[in-house]
Amino acid sequence: MRQQREDGIIFCILDAPYGFTPDRFREDSYLWQLDGYVLISLIESKAKGNFRDLVQQIQADGFGVKVPSPSNEMRRIVTKNGYRQIEECGAEVWVLETPKETTMTTAEKIAAQKKHCDEKEYPHFAPGSRRCYDCGRQIYDRISDESAAGSLITGCPFCNHSYCE
Numbered sequence: 001m002r003q004q005r006e007d008g009i010i011f012c013i014l015d016a017p018y019g020f021t022p023d024r025f026r027e028d029s030y031l032w033q034l035d036g037y038v039l040i041s042l043i044e045s046k047a048k049g050n051f052r053d054l055v056q057q058i059q060a061d062g063f064g065v066k067v068p069s070p071s072n073e074m075r076r077i078v079t080k081n082g083y084r085q086i087e088e089c090g091a092e093v094w095v096l097e098t099p100k101e102t103t104m105t106t107a108e109k110i111a112a113q114k115k116h117c118d119e120k121e122y123p124h125f126a127p128g129s130r131r132c133y134d135c136g137r138q139i140y141d142r143i144s145d146e147s148a149a150g151s152l153i154t155g156c157p158f159c160n161h162s163y164c165e
Contacts, residue, residue: 007034012043018057024050036098037064051077055096065096080135082142082158099142106130106140109148116149125163126153134161 010031012020018038020031029043038058045051055065067078069091083094104112110130117124130138135158140148142157155162 008032010038018054018061019050020054024054033063037066037095039066039068041068052081055081059096059098062098064098067094068092070094080159082156082160099144102145104145104148106138109140109143109145112145112149113153117152120152122152123164125155127163132156132159132161133163135159 010016010018010020010033012022012025012027012029014021018031020029024046026044026046031043032039032041040054043051058065065083067074067083068088070078075094078094078096081096083096086093086095102109110126113126114124116122126139127133130140132139135156137156137158139153139156139158143153147153154164
């Protein structure tokens with residue numbers, strides 16, 4: 001459920017939301033909240049795992065994440081973690097949507113994907129082990145009920161590894 005916060009800048013201060021605090025990020029870093037997303041640009045983490053924790057807390061509050069014009073290192077991170085690339089106002093932006101609430105269990109999602117493939121006579125590309133062949137993550141953790149039941153799963157939602165090449 002989305003928290004009530006006004007759109008605008010989020011400074012890196014002691015009581016900042018999402019754990020965006022000076023002990024974890026450079027003090028001159030900032031975030032920008034706008035239209036259901038938190039934009040992350042020019043931040044510098046002080047330790048490994050802080051960015052992941054930041055994104056998880058943003059998403060737990062019901063917001064998506066956008067990373068405009070990422071550095072090469074940030075592009076590697078967002079690609080590995082399932083962000084999708086779009087273009088906004090002529091700029092490269094990487095987006096991670098807010099996860100939709102799910103009511104299906106992993107077993108139900110697997111059964112729904114199998115049923116969808118069987119009904120449409122599609123090949124079943126999703127790994128039988130439930131884990132991505134490349135990154136090892138449990139793919140159904142990031143696949144919505146609607147996608148499991150109505151779309152062909154052809155790749156990992158985390159690392160974007162293709163299962164059909």
